[in-house]
Amino acid sequence: MRGARCRGIGCIAGTHQISIPCCKGSMARNVAWCIAGIVCIVQLWAQPQPAPQRKNDSLRHREATAVVRSPIRELQADLDALLKNRELAAAHIGICILSTETGEYLFRFNDGKAFIPASLLKLFTTAAALELLGPDFRFTTRVYLDGRIRQGGDFEGNIIIRGSGDPTWSESFGTPPDSVFAVWIRALDSLGITTIKGNIIADDSYFDAVRYGPGWMWDDFVMPYSPPVSALAANDNCVQLLIRPGADVGDPATVSVLNGNGMIKIVNDVRTTAIDHTPELIPYRDFGSSTIELHGTIPLPTNTSEGGLNLSVPVENPAAYVAALFRDALDRHRIRVRGSVMTATDWGEPILYSRLPVLAEYTSIPLRQILTVMNRTSHNLCAEMLLKTIAKENSGSGSFAAGTEYVSSVLQRNGLPSEELSMSDGSGLSRLNLCTPSLVARLLWHLWRSRFRNDVLSSLPRPGEPGTLRTRMIGTLAERSVAAKTGTLNNVSNLAGYVTTRDGEVLSVVIMTNHLLVPESVARNLQDLICMRLASLTRR
Structure with missing residues (x-):
């Protein structure tokens, strides 16, 4: 057709592209071109096609593991999911998890923020005591004679007990005071002394006279966990x-002092209630007073019990x-004391120990064993006495302030940032104490790599064993x-x-929760779940 144009015919056969151009001219020539193109296409289609390439095993493995599992x-x-607990939304939470082997941080959450450590502060006291006193350090308390022994077994003069900061004279450490006194009484017996015509003087001047830590709560002073130091x-x-309880509902209860008669005065306002009531005892004491007011109720006894309750209350003057x-x-050993009981401050005269003979002495268990009781039971008095002993043994000043300075020096000496710690006491009772989870984790990392690791x-407390973790995480990994x-x-x-x-x-783990508006059990549950998850961790 004159003037007509036809578009090129294109096809893809295999990897070959064939173009059949448009042409002008006679019909015969066009037909020839078309036939030639068709023949070419048929020939190409008739050629054997390459089989699809099979992926080798290594390629398939790489594709299958394109998303690598990361434990x-x-x-x-x-852990992020655990922290989304709505009950803890208002709480201040900080977590730091550190590998003791590699120093790698596995998880961090608010670990640079400041938290009230409470008894975690005992870890700092522990570190300083081990480094500055040594795990084999022992306390020695000496008893001196200031007078003369007369015929007939009379001793004319004073017996002086010189304290050295030993916190172990209690059932908590398996050393009741009577076992200590027995050592001294045997020494008196060996000298034939049956009567003391003088005073029993207790000297606690090894420490300063400050008995309560900065930032302690005044309403805790009547509680057994915050006695004077x-x-x-x-x-x-x-x-x-x-x-x-009394004999009937409404009757006043009876109160007996089992040890230390005369050290406190009791004002009893406890009343007897019915058997099915829950006992409630509330002690109260004005600061500096030896009078304890007891308020509350105690139920009548059941057929199988006497209904008595024990209550511990701190004394105001420990030396006395x-x-x-x-x-x-x-007195129980029939050695009579004709004088008074007093402190060295009450005595008021200098005591020249270098001129006095030693009657007897008592040496404590080693520090490593003391630390076990302190940390497992969270023994506050022990921690405070250790803090002041650290200061006294190294500077001559047995004070809270001097003790905390030595703890800071131990941190600095070991490359730990002391600026992340504000320390006011040794036990953690003070609300003025602050530290970061990161610092606690790094302290644990340092102790793990030190010569004190085993001590x-x-x-430290462990689940299922005596101590503060006794009932937690039982039956879990x-x-x-x-x-x-x-x-x-x-x-x-x-x-x-x-x-x-x-x-x-082994991981160094720190979990701190402050500003709790829910029961403490909610925070403990979070801690337990985190520990259980970490115990199941495998990098394989």
């Missing part, structure tokens, strides 16, 4: 009271308490994998220590 990322995702201590500086307990022990590890210190105050619940993973890797 640490899975761990972090799981002194260089002489017995029965954790507490007297034991036995409260029994020790002297009174020793006098009572002498620290053996001192974490039960045999956790060794950690607890820290508790009102609205504060913390946990810090070591968790061993399924691979045997």
Whole structure:
């Protein structure tokens, strides 16, 4: 057709592209071109096509593992999910998890923020005591004679007890005070002394006269966990009271002082209630007073019990308490004391110990064993006495302030940032104490790599064993994998220590929760779940 144009015919056969151009001219020539093109296409289609390339095994493996499993990322995702607990939305939470082997941080959450550590502070006291006193350090308390022995067994003069900061004269440490006094009484017996015509003087001047830490709560002073701190201590500086119900509902209860008679005065306002009532005892004491007011109720006894309750309350003057307990022990042994019981401050005259003979001395268990009791039971008085002993042994000043300075120096010496710690006491009772989870984790990392590893590890509470973790994580993988210190105050619940993973890797773990508006059990549950997850961790 004149003037007509036709579009090229194109096709793809295999990898070949064939173009059949348009042409002008005779019909015969066009037909020839078309036939030739068709023949070419048929020939190409007739050629054998290459088989599809089979992917080799290595390529398929690479594609299948394009998303590599990361145990640490899975761990972090799981911990993030635990932190979304709505009950803890208002709480201040900080977490730091660090590998003791590699120094790698596995998880961090608010770990640079400041938290109230509560009894986690005992870890810092532990570190300083081990480094500055040594795990084999022992306390020695000496008794001096200031007078003369006369014929007939009379001793004319004073017996002086010189305290050295020993916190172990209590059932908490398996050393009741009477076992200490027995050593001294045997020495008196060996000299034939049957009467003391003088005073029993207790000298606690090894420490300063400040008995309560900065930032302690005044309403805690009547509680057994915050007794006054002194260089002489017995029965954790507490007297034991036995409260029994009256004969009928409404009758006043009876209160007996089981040890340290005369050290406190009791004002009894406890009433007897019906059998099915819950007992409630509320002690109260004005600051500096030796008078204890007891309020509350106690139910009538059942057929199977006498219904008595024991209550521990702190004494106001620990040194005088020790002297009174020793006098009572002498009386039971029929050694009469004709003088008074007093402190060195009451005596008021300088005591020249270098000129006085030593009657007897008592040496404590080693520090490593003391730390075990302190950390497992969270023994506050012990921690405070250790803090002041650290200062006294190294500077001559047995004070809270000097002790905290030495703890800071230990941190600095070991490359730990002391600026992340504000320390006011040794036990963690003070609300002025602050530290970061990161610092606690790094302290644990340092202790794990130090020569004190075994001493620290053996001192920490464990699930199912006597101590503050006795009832936690029982029957889980974490039960045999956790060794950690607890820290508790009102609205504060913390946990810090070591968790061993399924691979045997030891992690330094710190979980701090402050500003709790829910029961402490909610925070403890979070801590337990984190420890259980870490105990199941494997990097394989």
